[in-house]
Amino acid sequence: MTIYTVRPGDTLYTIAQRYGVTTDVLIYDNQISDPLRLVPGQALFIPVTSVSYTVRPGDSLYRIARSYGLTLGALLDANPTISATSILYPGQTVIVPFEDETLGSALVNGFATGSNAASISEALPYLTYLAPFSWGADMNGNLTPPANAGPLADLAAPSRAGRMLTVTNLPPEGGGFDSDIAHAILTDATAQNNLIADLRQALAQGGYAGVIFDLEYIYPYDRESYNQLLRRVTDILHQDGYLVMTCLAPKISDTQVGTLYEAHDYAAHGQIVDYIILMTYEWGYLYGPAMAVAPIDQVRRVLDYAVTRIPADKILLGMPNYGYDWTLPFVQGSAARVVNNVQAVEIAARYGAEIRFDERSQAPFFNYYDEQGRRHEVWFDDARSIRARLRLIAEYGLSGLSYWTIDNLFRAQYLVLSALYTIREAGGGAAEVFSVW
Numbered sequence: 542m543t544i545y546t547v548r549p550g551d552t553l554y555t556i557a558q559r560y561g562v563t564t565d566v567l568i569y570d571n572q573i574s575d576p577l578r579l580v581p582g583q584a585l586f587i588p589v590t591s592v593s594y595t596v597r598p599g600d601s602l603y604r605i606a607r608s609y610g611l612t613l614g615a616l617l618d619a620n621p622t623i624s625a626t627s628i629l630y631p632g633q634t635v636i637v638p639f640e641d642e643t644l645g646s647a648l649v650n651g652f653a654t655g656s657n658a659a660s661i662s663e664a665l666p667y668l669t670y671l672a673p674f675s676w677g678a679d680m681n682g683n684l685t686p687p688a689n690a691g692p693l694a695d696l697a698a699p700s701r702a703g704r705m706l707t708v709t710n711l712p713p714e715g716g717g718f719d720s721d722i723a724h725a726i727l728t729d730a731t732a733q734n735n736l737i738a739d740l741r742q743a744l745a746q747g748g749y750a751g752v753i754f755d756l757e758y759i760y761p762y763d764r765e766s767y768n769q770l771l772r773r774v775t776d777i778l779h780q781d782g783y784l785v786m787t788c789l790a791p792k793i794s795d796t797q798v799g800t801l802y803e804a805h806d807y808a809a810h811g812q813i814v815d816y817i818i819l820m821t822y823e824w825g826y827l828y829g830p831a832m833a834v835a836p837i838d839q840v841r842r843v844l845d846y847a848v849t850r851i852p853a854d855k856i857l858l859g860m861p862n863y864g865y866d867w868t869l870p871f872v873q874g875s876a877a878r879v880v881n882n883v884q885a886v887e888i889a890a891r892y893g894a895e896i897r898f899d900e901r902s903q904a905p906f907f908n909y910y911d912e913q914g915r916r917h918e919v920w921f922d923d924a925r926s927i928r929a930r931l932r933l934i935a936e937y938g939l940s941g942l943s944y945w946t947i948d949n950l951f952r953a954q955y956l957v958l959s960a961l962y963t964i965r966e967a968g969g970g971a972a973e974v975f976s977v978w
Contacts, residue, residue: 542590542960543639544924546898547583560587572883572952580889582896584905584923586953588960590641591619596633609637647934647962648941650705650753650786650818650857653948655689658696660950665700667955669965672753674946675707676743680725682735684743685713694747703750703967705786706743708736710756718757720800727759727766737774744783750967751784753818759804768809775813786816791823791843791859795850811851818943819847822861827876831867831918835860836902837929844937853938860930860942862951864921869908881949885921896923903929924953931961941965 545556553564553576568576571585594605602625606616617625619638629635650670653661665671673693676684697704710722725732740752752774759767775785789805797803810817821840825832840858847856864885865877880888889896892909899906906920934942941962958964 542642542957543587544928544957545585545587546925547579547581547585549581551579551581553579556585556587559592560589561592562587562589570952570956572950574883574887575890578890580886580894580896582898582905582907583886583889584896584898584925584953586924586956588956590639592637592639594635594637596629596631596635598631600629600631602627602629602635605635605637609639611637642961644932644935644961645963646965647958648816648857648965649958650941650943651702651947652707652943652945653689653693654946655687655693656948657950658692661693661947662696663950663952664944664947664955665697665702667958667964668700668702668947669941669967670705670750671697671700671702671947672705672707672943675709675711675755677709677711677713678722678726678736679713680722680732682726682729682732682737682739684708684736684739686743690747701966704748705751705753705784706740706747706749707753707755708740710758720758720760723756723759723767724763727763727770733770733773737777740774741777741781744778744781749783751786751815752778753786753788754814755788757788757790758800761800761803764804764806767804768806768813771810771813775815784816785814786818786857787814788818788820788859791819791821791839793842793846807847807850811855814855816855816857816940817851818857819843819859820945821859822945825865825920827865827879828874829877830871831865831869831877831906831920833899833902833904833906833920833926834864834922835926835930836899836904837926837933838901840930840933844933844939848937854940856937856939857941857943858930858934858939860927860944860954861922862944862946862949862954864919866917866919869916869918880919880921882921882923882951882954883949885919886923888919898925922951922954924957927954927957928961931958934962 557564606613619636648669651668652672652674673689710719726736787810790801822835825834864880866880867877889907894907894909896907904926905923
């Protein structure tokens, strides 16, 4: 695998020739809607590990290495019959290598709302688990299945991906995460018994591998009640052979304040459940100022704290699959527009913008002016930012990652994932043993 950044004057044909692939491969892998409108700064995934380069008049080893972003040493290593003092001749073949970066295996979870069956189907070969979102609990602990449960089960059936049942405190009638629902199921014995009974029945009837608890905006004083629920549920479900996972807000300390954070006890969850999904995104968010959704420097701060409280091999890194388009200047209370990662590049092409890459956050962004003369700023993900965050899994010794969500197809992220990691196959139970595909 290599990732090429488009330069002014590039065409798909010249890039394809340079890397020995077809334009059709570039178009498909990178979901290019208009092959005649590449964007300067656009990142292209290219599925090659080396290129046979034909020497031209005036070429030198240093010039060839530099043009492909390699060191002279890397070029010489790939061409043992050539030395640093060798004279090159026109027509001579030089092997240009690209790093074959294999980092191990990864467990991959993908949340899905069911809004795009084609996208979900294409993602399934890259998943260990598919998690339909979501089963909402009410004040009495009764669970309501999502409308997508049946269709997503049908989609997943031909694949090797298992399914996880996601429980939330989202009201079945609609609305955001409800602190009072969480309080009821955490503190009322009858509601909790109902929740556990409904959960066991749904797991058994639906053929799920386990449950993911995504309880958010829990009152801070319910922190230990949440821990107790998890202990009780995990003990019961482990006996039934099911996995238990939780989703945790991205904290950087034990004392971080805010309703989103305080009841999420990293150390307790790390002791109790099988896997923890860290929701490492939403620094750039719908109602906030323009910035990267998952800046790598902030993600690192969360991981630096998390691995001191949770066994690293229980952690799944949250991976967003979306971006935002903000109208500038940012006004408190205004909302950005959600865009998918492919759509972001199409917007840049439409308005003649140049994509830039922020080194600190390891994320791409661009600015443009719309038809009304308003300035916009768009932050999204591309193959470069995906690769940077995926490397954190191996660096920190994490178990894998979890996509929010797989409903919008961004093919390059899966191609980068599969170039770096083999995907673990779904097992069963608390002592599950994975194989790799």
